Amino acid sequence: MKAAAIEWGPYLVLILIGFLPNEVWRVLGLLTARGLSEDSELVIWSRTVATALLAGVIAKLILFSSGELANIPLAVRIGAAACAFGAYLAIKRSVFAGVIAGEVALLLGGFLFGH
Amino acid sequence: MSAASTTFPKSVIAYFAGVQSAVLSVFFVVIMGTYVGLGALAHDVGLSSGWLAISTVLVWAAPSQLIMISGFGTGATLFEVALGVTLSATRLFPMVVALLPLLRVRGTRVRDMLLPTHFTSISMWVESLRLLPAIAREHRIAFCNGLSSAYMGTAVTFGFVGYYLAAGLPSLLAGVLLFLTPMSFFLSTVRNARMMIDKLSLVLGLILGPLLFYWGVQLDLMWTGIIGGSVAYAIHRVREATQ
Numbered sequence: 001m002k003a004a005a006i007e008w009g010p011y012l013v014l015i016l017i018g019f020l021p022n023e024v025w026r027v028l029g030l031l032t033a034r035g036l037s038e039d040s041e042l043v044i045w046s047r048t049v050a051t052a053l054l055a056g057v058i059a060k061l062i063l064f065s066s067g068e069l070a071n072i073p074l075a076v077r078i079g080a081a082a083c084a085f086g087a088y089l090a091i092k093r094s095v096f097a098g099v100i101a102g103e104v105a106l107l108l109g110g111f112l113f114g115h
Numbered sequence: 116m117s118a119a120s121t122t123f124p125k126s127v128i129a130y131f132a133g134v135q136s137a138v139l140s141v142f143f144v145v146i147m148g149t150y151v152g153l154g155a156l157a158h159d160v161g162l163s164s165g166w167l168a169i170s171t172v173l174v175w176a177a178p179s180q181l182i183m184i185s186g187f188g189t190g191a192t193l194f195e196v197a198l199g200v201t202l203s204a205t206r207l208f209p210m211v212v213a214l215l216p217l218l219r220v221r222g223t224r225v226r227d228m229l230l231p232t233h234f235t236s237i238s239m240w241v242e243s244l245r246l247l248p249a250i251a252r253e254h255r256i257a258f259c260n261g262l263s264s265a266y267m268g269t270a271v272t273f274g275f276v277g278y279y280l281a282a283g284l285p286s287l288l289a290g291v292l293l294f295l296t297p298m299s300f301f302l303s304t305v306r307n308a309r310m311m312i313d314k315l316s317l318v319l320g321l322i323l324g325p326l327l328f329y330w331g332v333q334l335d336l337m338w339t340g341i342i343g344g345s346v347a348y349a350i351h352r353v354r355e356a357t358q
Contacts, residue, residue, distance in 0.1 A: 010162060010163075010166050010187075011166065011169070013183075013193070014166065014169065014170050014173065014174070014183070015173070016197070017183065017193065017196055017197040017200055018170055018173065018174040018179060018180070018183050018200060019173040019174055021179070021197065021200045021201040021204050022174050022175070022176050022179055022200070022204040022207060023233070024204075025204045025205055025206075025207040025208040025211075026207050026208075026211050026232050026233060026235055027232065028208050028211075029207060029208045029209070029210065029211025029212045029215070029232065029235070030211055030215065030225070030228055030229075030232045032208075032211075032212050033211060033212045033214075033215040033216055034225070036212070036216050037216055038216035038217050040216070042212070043212060043213055043216050044312070044348065044351075045344065045345070045348045046209040046210075046212035046213045047209070047213040047244075047313070047316075048312060048313070048315075048316040048343075048344035048345070048347045048348045048351075049209040049316075049340040049341060049343075049344030049345070050206060050209035050210045050213055050240070050340065050344070051304065051308070051313055051316035051317055051320065051344065051347075052316040052317070052319050052320030052323070052339055052340045052342075052343030052344040052347065053205070053206045053209065053320060053336055053337070053339055053340030053343075053344070054206060054237060054300065054304060054320065055304065055316070055317045055318070055319070055320025055321045055324060055339075055343070056320045056321070056323060056324025056325075056327075056335070056336050056339035056340065056343070057178065057203075057206065057300070057324065057336060058297045058300050058301045058304070058320075058321065058324075059320070059321045059322075059324040059325045060324050060325055060328055060336075061296060061297035062297045062301075063325045064325065064328060065293070066181075066185070067152075067156070067181075067185070067289070067290075067293055068286050068287075068289035068290040068293060069289075069290040069293040069294055071286055071287075071290060072287070072290045072294075077294070080294065080298075081297075081298065081301065084298050084301070084302060085301075085302070085305070088302050088305065088306075093306060095141045095299065095302040095303050095306055096141050098298070098302040099141060099144075099145070099295065099298045099299050099302060102294070102298045103291055103294060103295070103298065106290070106291055106294050107287065107291055110287045110290060110291070111287065114287060
């Protein structure tokens with residue numbers, strides 16, 4: 001992609017393969033949602049599809065990580081996610097508490113078992 | 116359906132109530148961490164900080180930005196990156212369809228929906244679905260725009276912070292920053308899933324996503340959404356019919 005960036009300029013690349021692919025899906029959603037009420041069956045089904053898709057993204061980010069996160073062993077990432085979920089349940093369903101517990105577990109695990 | 120309670124004297128006050136909700140939510144911290152990470156990455160692959168800021172405003176999807184910026188660094192072809200971004204962006208379609216009916220009142224014009232449509236992203240969607248039902252219908256668009264512009268402003272600002280701090284970021288810390296996104300999305304989606312239909316979609320997506328990817332299924336995430344969501348929807352319909 002470096003060659004394309006040099007030839008066309010990074011801003012044109014940004015519009016063509018960053019902005020447009022995202023905006024097309026958003027505008028398609030806008031057109032589809034016209035005239036639909038929030039309890040219509042299509043809207044409820046869209047919510048289930050979006051939720052399942054998002055859950056798939058989350059699981060993939062944890063199990064098949066990329067970048068620097070991939071340097072931390074898989075078992076540590078899964079353990080940290082489990083710690084986060086446990087802390088979330090234990091501490092009044094607080095997302096903050098869960099995220100902090102997960103990050104601390106990841107940091108400790110990465111420090112002890114990494115590399 | 117829901118008991119809308121919170122009303123505001125003016126739209127501008129609803130807007131700032133949205134800003135306040137953004138600052139008090141977990142995503143405020145998560146977006147900071149995520150964009151410090153993206154800023155560092157943009158610096159490492161030789162993009163300018165202005166490019167990163169403009170991409171945050173125009174693309175407004177951290178996963179797509181990650182794919183693009185990494186693409187500049189690795190030898191990926193333009194086509195591969197475009198395909199990755201397009202597939203990752205499919206999630207925005209059902210999200211917008213599920214969100215906009217919550218924002219509309221009688222007489223809402225399409226142009227009032229343009230900004231919330233562009234602002235749709237995972238963090239904004241999760242928070243909107245949680246908070247909007249308690250807000251008076253006529254103020255939901257202003258509230259939503261306040262919430263989203265605060266998130267976007269945070270992202271742009273901390274993209275710059277990461278960009279200029281890049282050199283000193285140790286590997287383990289960079290990994291910890293990248294972990295913020297899946298952790299916060301995971302727990303906030305769990306928190307939002309109060310009804311059986313949402314819990315089912317969540318669990319099915321968590322199982323199907325990695326499985327389809329592992330099996331090498333093409334368009335794995337799209338199928339995860341369609342199959343997982345439809346099965347959850349079908350079970351919900353059967354339960355309703357038998358009750």
